[in-house]
Amino acid sequence: MxxxxxxxxxxxxxxxxxxxxxxxxxxxxxxxxxxxxxxxxxxxxxxxxxxxxxxxxxxxxxxxxxxxxxxxxxxxxxxxxxxxxxxxxxxxxxxxxxxxxxxxxxxxxxxxxxxxxxxRLGPDPLRRDADPAVPWARIAKSGKTIGALLMDQSVIAGVGNVYRSELLFRHHIDPFRLGRDVSEEEFTDAWTDLVALMKVGVRRGKIVVVEPEYDHGAPSYAPNRPRTYVYRRAGEPCRVCSTPILTAVLEGRNVFWCPICQV
Structure with missing residues (x-):
């Protein structure tokens, strides 16, 4: 999607x-x-x-x-x-x-x-009127996993499976951590990063999430796609620590993460 x-x-x-x-x-x-x-x-x-x-x-x-x-x-x-x-x-x-x-x-x-x-929708990170305080208020008191909350369009509008998995990896957050256990500082940093990443996506017409120092090695998960850290890389070595990437079904969609880098 x-x-x-x-x-x-x-x-x-x-x-x-x-x-x-x-x-x-x-x-x-x-x-x-x-x-x-x-x-x-x-x-x-x-x-x-x-x-x-x-x-x-x-x-x-x-x-x-x-x-x-x-x-x-x-x-x-x-x-x-x-x-x-x-x-x-x-x-x-x-x-x-x-x-x-x-x-x-x-x-x-x-x-x-x-x-x-x-x-019915949460703030759209790409809109100028987006207020991160709105999703944070829900996440901070939620007993749902952060991986599920990021895919909930009533919390944040526009995030899909790729941004979900990649954003959590970039901020060392386990997708199964509960929303209420994510700190405000972690959320603020992740939101700022999400806005920047999505702006790159608009400008370049594709999702680009891997930093230059890790943009090598194993090929992209599909032809003509940029490399990802974890998305659709189950069983492949983590680009940072070499641990095999894990996957599981979360809210009906596959989520991908590194068990070492995301604690």
């Missing part, structure tokens, strides 16, 4: 390519019935909160998009080729178009409905 930096990067791209001009909106597969409401309206801006992308149109309608596990946008210059596969939404501007396939959500909402979604 794409993490928050991917959505912010998409929002910037869509803002640059579509904002300020009428858009042609359609649903080639026929599953986005509200496309007709949008067709011909001016695309005013794109915004993001966590893993939720919003396309704002003149007159009020807002398209809410959650990519989920399989959703993806593909871009092409105008004139676009005929749609291929199950295209939920096609958005065409003056010079570029984009096709959306396989999202968990793609629907038209009003401001009140968008506000209701945002109200």
């Amino acid at each position: 794409p993490e928050g930096h991917t959505l912010h990067r998409l929002a910037r791209l869509h803002q640059r390519r579509f904002a300020g001009a009428p858009a042609a909106v359609s649903s080639p597969q026929g599953r986005f019935a509200d496309a007709a409401i949008l067709n011909g309206r001016v695309f005013t801006r794109a915004s993001v909160w966590g893993k939720h992308l919003f396309h704002h149109y003149d007159g009020g309608p807002i398209v809410h998009i959650h990519l989920g596990l399989y959703g993806t946008f593909t871009e092409a210059p105008v004139p676009m080729p005929l749609p291929v596969g199950q295209v939920r939404m096609r958005l065409v501007g003056t010079e570029y178009g984009t096709d959306l396939r396989g999202p968990t959500a793609c629907d038209v909402l009003d401001e009140a409905q968008v506000s209701a979604i945002v109200a």
Whole structure:
């Protein structure tokens, strides 16, 4: 599932390519019935909160998009080729178009409905208005593990499995430590680091977490991916201490950690 930096990067791209001009909106597969409401309206801006992308149109309608596990946008210059596969939404501007396939959500909402979604989410580290005191207040008194809390979008919006595992490694925190046993200093340092790492993700279009002195040795966990310290490296030697990396299921997702570096 794409993490928050991917959505912010998409929002910037869509803002640059579509904002300020009428858009042609359609649903080639026929599953986005509200496309007709949008067709011909001016695309005013794109915004993001966590893993939720919003396309704002003149007159009020807002398209809410959650990519989920399989959703993806593909871009092409105008004139676009005929749609291929199950295209939920096609958005065409003056010079570029984009096709959306396989999202968990793609629907038209009003401001009140968008506000209701945002109200269920924690702060987004990539937003200027993000207040770390809000997630800290929950973490500090929680009997849930920090590994679970970081994946809870109502605590912090936008963090996924890669950032979760890598952030905890970088700050020597066992993912099974309870939230209330994490110190405020540890949380503050981790939050500051998370904001910086996610900004790098927006700028470079990929998650980069390994410091230069450890960016060598075993290859990336998948082709064309940056190296990680622990994510998807179960059984491989820790890049810092050489201890085999462990993995376990936590809140339905695999978490990865070093039993020596993370105490």
